[in-house]
Amino acid sequence: MGTRSWSGWGGILVVALAFLLAQDGDHVAQAQGGAALRGTTMRVSTWGGSWKDARHVTAGKRLEQLGVKVEYVVGNPMDNFAKLVAARGRDVPFDLMELGTGDIKIQAREQGFLEKLDLARVPNARDLPPASVDVDAVSTHLxxxxxxxxxxxxxxxxxxxxxxxxxxxxxxxxxxxxxxxxxxxxxxxxxxxxxxxxxxxxxxxxxxxxxxxxxxxxxxxxxxxxxxxxxxxxxxxxxxxxxxxxxxxxxxxxxxxxxxxxxxxxxxxxANEWVGIIKGSRNRAAAEAYLNAMLDPDLQVDFAKRVFMAPTTRKALQKVAADAALRESFMWREEEIKKAYELxxxxxxxxxxxxxxxxxxxxxx
Amino acid sequence: MEPGHPAVAALPGRGPVKAGLASGWDSLLLPALGASLLLFLLPQALFVKNSLYAPLGFGRIGDELTLQNFGRVLTDSLFLYSFRLTAYLSFLVAVVAILLGFPLAYFIARSQSRWRSLLVTLLVVSSFITVVIKSLGLIVILGGSGPVNRVLVGAGLVERPLTLLNNQFGVVVGLLHYTFPLMALVLLSVVQTIPASLEEAAEVMGAPRRRVFTRILLPLCLPGVLAGGLMVFNMSMGAFTSAALLGGGRVPVLPILIQRKIISEVNYPMGATMSVLLLVAVVALNVLAVWLLGRFRRLSAGMRGTL
Known part of the structure; x- marks a missing residue:
């Protein structure tokens, strides 16, 4: 025991801490936020049908594991944007919104509906290429x-x-x-x-x-x-x-x-399709956790297999490259994307x- | 039909209703009437208010009262075309519903068959089915490879499948499917109040069937027919779902135009202006129809008096 012993324990703690920090930030965030999120109910606006189902069995289930109840407001982004406008000045109709293409992201931003993102609270966003990250939205698929x-x-x-x-x-x-x-x-x-x-x-x-x-x-x-x-x-x-x-x-x-x-x-x-957190949301932590789950590499690939849309994080794209069936399903290679037209x-x-x-x-x- | 109507008074076991009893029961309707008025008037008041402010884009409205929205809408060729089309299709649906509904209602009312109650039940049940389900059923039935086209092509009546959906025909069929059971039930209640003995008496006196129809049945049924026709017309003027699902985005009835203003453009003042104009037009057309009926009845009574 004695001094040497204490320094030994200290070394182990430092190594353990370094190991924890090196882990996927997702799990750290979950561990930190899990207890605080338990019992909350959040709402996500998204497309209906199999799209909503795919969202729920991927990101939605992850949130349920954290004790969050997830409800969905279905409709195409323009319809949901109209709901947001109609609720101006009152409680927001949803916490997180699938904004669709860039035009609605810009309109929602100009109307003051989007919350600025704190990427430290959405650690998986660090793995996105610059074209898929904006100040108030991230792209989850192409x-x-x-x-x-x-x-x-x-x-x-x-x-x-x-x-x-x-x-x-x-x-x-x-x-x-x-x-x-x-x-x-x-x-x-x-x-x-x-x-x-x-x-x-x-x-x-x-x-x-x-x-x-x-x-x-x-x-x-x-x-x-x-x-x-x-x-x-x-x-x-x-x-x-x-x-x-x-x-x-x-x-x-x-x-x-x-x-x-x-x-x-x-x-x-x-086109990148964007997701943002709605300003005035009372469940911001849950919305951040959901967004982070949407960008989880494994869940991105699982989602891609369900809806056949290219994921956006680099780790997920590496997994696509290794999957013979998936890599021929959609455009995802950098050189292909460069040749494509974006409005x-x-x-x-x-x-x-x-x-x-x-x-x-x-x-x- | 009014309680004092001769046909009602002639019904067996239907003596005059005591005024006190009637007013007692009537008062029970007041809460429902109040709730209906509240639910009708509040949204309408909101729409009228919104229509009086200028749109500033993306759901924002100006703060100065103006009539500019009405000026813009009433000089918009698309709105005027849409209004004419909506009124035309609604009128067509009302007429076809009367022509189809009256024989069915008459048959059921006069039938002694044990199937009679089954037919009435079917009508009631079909009126409960949501318009979305009805429209989706029609999409399958009227589609290019649906049963209607298969029969027509199979029988050699047409060379290639007809386009029965995503056009005005599809919308008219959808609106008919939606409103017909209600129309038939209204007409059934009207025909049931006319004693068969009146027709029998006329026939005994030597009147042919056509004359019995034109001189007895039709005049007695006319208020009910008009009420049913107006009900179908009003429902069709405001029907969105049938036009949205069966018009394929190509039949610009007013509810579709209003939906686009509000959802696609998030332009509440213009959408509200169109809604207010639609309401005013429908109320005016109803008032006109009732006035014309009253005038017709007074003229008829006058002609009978001079005979």
Whole structure:
């Protein structure tokens, strides 16, 4: 015993402390916050259906293990943003929001709805590339817009894989194409893609709406769950969609295929999808813990396998690279992402009401 | 039908109702009436208030009273087109519901069959089914590979499947499916109050069926038919779900336009302005219909008096 003995114990403590600090911050945060979070109820706004289920069995279950009850407010980000606006000045309708693409993140920020993030309390965010971190939101997955099509019908009709939006104007596809409704995440990219057919882009969107008016649309889909029904019933043969649904349809046995749209200088369309904590939340610690769980590498990969969307943390991407099936399911390699088109979301956030106005006049007449 | 109506008075066992008893029972309705008025008037008051302020974007509204929203909406070609379309489709649905509902109601009312109560039960039960479920059922039935198109193509009546969804036809069918059971039940209650003996007496006197219908049944049923028609018209004017699910985003009825203003643009003042105009138009059309009916009845009574 004596002095040597004490210094020996001190050494062990230092080593143990260093070991603890070197561990995944997630577990430390959980250990610290677990007791404080027990018994709280938090609300997360997210998409419905299998997306919400996937969120719950990954991040939601992690929070339940910490004693947190998680409730979900389902709807697409625009609908949920409207709920947030409607509740201005009162209790917030949810603590954490899946904001979707960058335009809603910017709108929510400008309206003062987003809380600045303390990344020390979301340690898994340290593993994100700079493009996936913002002051008040982090990206949890990548959205990849593709042209999804019924491979059997296309073969029957002798149609080539639709690698360009202009192929949707083929006479054999008249009345067989579904177009994303303006409120869906896919709409902005598709409208811009159509604008590019006539020399425009997000800065000059009018040609896009003109082209949409010329397309012989079957219907404008509001929900992917509805669109999958229309595909399986044979009413719709092709639609601008996101790649996650292509694989979910394949998993269900439907002969769905996809092509990445191409332009002169780009191949594929991709976007970070953001999650933020709502200012005024009374469950900020639980929201931070949920966000941290969303970025946990294992849970990110588990989530990717369920919804077929590329994860964003570096550790999760390493796991994707090692998974033969997963690495061919979506765009995730750095060089692919560099070649893909990403919208200027600031333009979209600024001009959105004008886009909706133009959309109404084109699609409702 | 009013208690003093001759057809009601002629019903066996239906003597005049004592005024005191009637007012006693009527007072029980007051709490329900009060709650309904509160639930109706409060949101409407909020909408009227919102319509009088300028939109500042993303749910924010100005603080100065203005009528500029009404000016903008009433000169907006899309709104005017949408209003005409909504009124036209609602009127069409009301007329078709009357044409289909009256024979069914008459058949059930006059039937002595043991299946009669089953038919009434089916009507009541089908009116309880939510419009979402009804619309989803129609999507399956009317789809390109649905049973209706399979029968039409199989029978050689059409070469390729018809487009029965995501257009005005789909919306009309959806609205009919939604409102028809209620219409049939209203008409059933109307026909039941007209004694069959009136028709029998007319036939004994030598009146052909067509004359019995035009001179006895129709005049007696007309207030009920109009009430049912107005009910269906009003429900259709405000129906969102059928148009949203069966119109495929291509049938711009007013509820769809209002939803887009509020959800997509988060523009409460303009959405509220459209809602107020929709309400005013519906109330005006109802008042006009009731006034026309009263005038028709006075004219009819006058003509009978001169005969």
């Amino acid at each position: 959205l990849q817009i593709v042209i999804a099509y019924n491979a059997e019908k296309f073969k029957e009709q002798g149609l080539p894989a639709p690698t360009e939006f202009k192929q949707l104007f083929h006479p054999k596809l008249a009345g067989r194409v579904a177009f994303p409704d303006i409120n869906t995440t896919m709409a902005a990219y598709t409208i811009v893609g159509f604008a590019m057919l006539a020399g425009g882009d997000e800065h000059n969107i009018a040609p896009g709406f003109k082209k949409i008016g010329e397309l012989k649309v079957n219907y404008y889909y509001k929900a992917s769950t509805d669109l999958i029904t229309k595909f399986t019933m044979g009413d719709v043969w092709a639609a601008p969609w996101h790649v996650g649904w292509v694989f979910r349809a394949r998993k269900a046995g439907f002969p769905m295929s996809f092509a990445d749209p191409r332009g002169d200088k780009w191949t594929g369309m991709i 200027d979301w600031k333009v979209l956030a600024r001009d959105w009401p004008k886009w909706v106005e133009a959309w109404n006049r084109v699609t409702l007449r």
